[in-house]
Amino acid sequence: MRLRHIEVFHAIMQVGTISGAAQVLHISQPAVTKVLQHAELQLGMPLFERVRGKLYPKPEAHRLFAETEKLNRDLQGIRRLAASLKSRAVETVRLVSTPTIATSVLPSAVTAWRREFPQTRCELATHHTGEIVNVLRLGEADLALSLQNPRHPGIVAEPIAHGLLTVVAPAGTWSDEECATPVSAGGLRGELIGLAGNDPLGEIMVAACEAQDLQPVFHTVVQTYQIARSLVEAGAGSAVLDPFTAASGDRSKVQCRQWAPPIPVHLYLLTASHAPLSHGARQLADCIGAAARACLEPHTP
Numbered sequence: 001m002r003l004r005h006i007e008v009f010h011a012i013m014q015v016g017t018i019s020g021a022a023q024v025l026h027i028s029q030p031a032v033t034k035v036l037q038h039a040e041l042q043l044g045m046p047l048f049e050r051v052r053g054k055l056y057p058k059p060e061a062h063r064l065f066a067e068t069e070k071l072n073r074d075l076q077g078i079r080r081l082a083a084s085l086k087s088r089a090v091e092t093v094r095l096v097s098t099p100t101i102a103t104s105v106l107p108s109a110v111t112a113w114r115r116e117f118p119q120t121r122c123e124l125a126t127h128h129t130g131e132i133v134n135v136l137r138l139g140e141a142d143l144a145l146s147l148q149n150p151r152h153p154g155i156v157a158e159p160i161a162h163g164l165l166t167v168v169a170p171a172g173t174w175s176d177e178e179c180a181t182p183v184s185a186g187g188l189r190g191e192l193i194g195l196a197g198n199d200p201l202g203e204i205m206v207a208a209c210e211a212q213d214l215q216p217v218f219h220t221v222v223q224t225y226q227i228a229r230s231l232v233e234a235g236a237g238s239a240v241l242d243p244f245t246a247a248s249g250d251r252s253k254v255q256c257r258q259w260a261p262p263i264p265v266h267l268y269l270l271t272a273s274h275a276p277l278s279h280g281a282r283q284l285a286d287c288i289g290a291a292a293r294a295c296l297e298p299h300t301p
Contacts, residue, residue: 001068003075005039008032009047010072013057013065092121093281096135097145099126100225101267101292104248105145109291113284120280136272142281144270145288147242148200158269160289163243163296165201165263168228168254170235182260185209185216191237193228194218201225204263205240229254247295267292 001009011021012032022029040046047064048055057065097106102124110122127135129146136144137154149157167183173190174183185208194216195202209216220237222228228239229246233253242265246256269285271277277285 001039001042004035005042006068006072007075008035009039009061010065010068012036012048012055013061017055091278091280092123093143093278093284094123094125094141095143095145095281095284096125096127096132096141098128098132098147100242100245101145101147102126103226104244105267105288105292105295108295109284109288112291113287116283117280122284132270136270136275139272139275142271142275143277143285146268146270147244147265149266149268150270154273156271156273158271159266160269160285161244161267161292161296162264163247165204165240165259165265166243166246167238167240167257167259168232168246168249169238169257170232171253171255173238174255174257179255179257182258182262184260185212185214187260188216188238191220192216192218193231193237193239194221195225195228195239196221196223199223201240201242201265205259208259208261208263243296244292 008021008025011024012018015021015024018029018032018036022032025032036047045060046058047061048057050056095106106124110124114122125135125141127144129148129150132141132144132146133150133152133155135141151157167188169189195205197203206216220231222231225239225241225245228241229249231237232239233250235253240259244265244267246254249256267289269288
């Protein structure tokens with residue numbers, strides 16, 4: 001069967017009549033009849049029983065309909081894409097980010113980008129880095145953001161901003177003089193909120209503590225940096241976080257000090273190696289990098 005045969009066949013199956021199919025496809029009834037007859041001729045069998053002007057699908061038609069359903073949906077998608085290209089519809093940029101960057105950096109970045117691309121459709125989603133790799137490889141996103149370099153052969157990781165591992169504590173924990181200097185594991189005070197055991201930054205912090213012959217004890221362990229920051233803002237304890245989450249905290253409720261010895265934290269732009277970015281997507285990436293660097297400026301020594 002040719003693609004036109006499938007299109008007409010599906011229209012008839014869905015509406016049940018030649019006239020209805022003609023209306024759906026915006027063609028004449030004789031044209032629908034001619035295409036259907038040609039399809040049946042090529043197949044070597046009738047697909048419908050004709051009783052007093054009505055069409056009743058034969059068992060073969062039902063089987064064929066089920067097998068060609070996906071192909072027909074793909075044809076409709078191609079038609080919509082062609083219509084969009086013809087009308088010069090703007091592109092869609094699909095961005096996926098880890099949750100912490102989505103809340104700390106993306107709001108200001110997307111706002112700045114939107115000034116230059118007011119009509120471009122932007123789809124935002126959040127995943128953890130392992131899921132992000134699969135999403136990019138499957139072509140379900142154009143670009144992604146993560147604090148980790150997945151080091152995957154099919155993924156390009158481009159660092160677009162960086163800061164230092166930061167300790168966040170409830171307001172009033174340190175004096176102004178103390179806030180101006182880094183703090184080591186031995187200088188931590190009070191309850192320490194931990195990150196899930198498989199979190200890369202959490203592992204780095206624990207390793208740094210152990211290097212100073214200290215074993216951190218966590219009575220509260222969380223899975224996301226935003227939850228840790230929110231707990232700090234509520235006065236539940238201190239946390240060692242990425243600089244972007246730390247910088248986006250409520251400055252009336254938290255204090256920040258860089259971790260000693262300094263440990264760099266990079267924000268990576270992730271893309272599939274086989275899929276170059278469109279102009280709009282590249283501009284969005286540039287806005288994200290600028291927003292990430294800007295959010296750290298007031299807190300850089």
